[in-house]
Amino acid sequence: VNGIMALGGTILGTTNRGHFVAKTGAGDRTIVPAKIIADARTILEDLRVRALIVVGGDGSLVTAQQLQEAGINCIGVPKTIDNDLEATATTFGFDSAVNVVVDALDRLHTTATSHRRVIVVEVMGRHAGWIALQSGIAGGADIILIPEIPFDNDKIASVINSREAAGYLGTVVVAAEGARLKHGEQVKRDVEGGEFRLGGIGEIVAREIAIRTRKETRCCVLGHLQRGGAPTTLDRILATRFGVKAVQLANEGHFGSMVSYQNYQVRHVPIAEAVNRLKLVPPNGELVQTARDVDISFGD
Known part of the structure; x- marks a missing residue:
């Protein structure tokens, strides 16, 4: 095992394929x-x-x-x-993933501001929004969408319009893949074998923002970049x-x-x-309140 400290991945190999997996x-x-x-x-x-x-x-x-x-x-x-x-x-693994997202947000803020765009960054987080929440705070996101706090598209549009009226040139939205609308379900897509994976929320949010604000909006899905390196x-x-x-x-x-x-x-x-159960982000917890106190919206 000498020399593996800086390596990502696994020297043992891994799989999550097969019906024996306890999903x-x-x-x-x-x-x-x-x-x-x-x-x-x-x-x-x-x-x-x-x-x-x-x-x-x-x-x-x-x-x-x-x-x-x-x-x-x-x-x-x-x-x-x-x-x-x-x-x-x-x-x-969590800290490494958050750092990848923060690095991406630092770069995307530049293009969002330069071109006066809204950029929606979709990150991993099926049922828990820890990556979106912590990277969003550290990366200076303007809006964070997580599974634990259902969002409203009209509220997101209102936040973006208010930012523009206040003189802000760009907006960055971080959306966990499991984020959901109020009274809505998570976005799922079919994969091989009849199973499904969460994903696609970024494109949907970007489209709804563009319709409601008429601002140029782009979606960036970080995907497996968060799992490597x-x-x-x-x-x-x-x-x-x-x-x-x-x-x-x-x-x-x-x-x-x-x-x-x-x-x-x-x-x-x-x-x-x-x-016994998943560890979810407490919607009224200290970390969420910290984000709200620095004027980050959760679209609610």
Whole structure:
């Protein structure tokens, strides 16, 4: 593993393909078929693997929990850019993703102002708006749209028109992919295999802004740029601390546990506690109020 600290991605390989994946979100939980669990147990026994250290987000950890319940030793490590896992203050990958978005916002502010445009930046965040919220604050967004606070297109248009009347030349909107209209559903698109993914909200918001304000409006979907590249210093340190703790837990026999970051300390909690529900942005929380206090609108 020498020399991997600056590398993005994974040297182990990864997949989220296949029907055995325990898809989660918004309270959903898919049961891993018994045959898959039985096959996994056989393979691990043949390889003399004493425990699995499962690194991932809600889907991976729900799978780990079911393997643990079936008697397969598992330790969980929270890794997701969405930062939506309960029982941990943060996950590694999140800070790197936020930094990518902030860098993009710094650049897009320039073109928005120069050409007097509205630019809608769609970022990841299926059910939780942490990336949009934190990058929006750090990147000086004018409007932030997150799943936890349904928005109204007329309100967005009013904010943009008011900004123009006050002499501001451009407007930057950050929209989480799972953002939704008041009394509306999240925007979904079909993908191979009959499943769906969230996405497309940026184009819809941009179109509605253009119709209502008659301003030139562009949409920029950052997509998988947020998931690649070299990790930030914070993520490198956090991942190292998580890795050390995971090995300690395995050596001490604390199976069924997930590494957790709480009060600036790396601890451990039951995996079940982490996957019991998603960690969402509190609509009336301190971070949202901070954004409102610096005149960022949530379109509500």
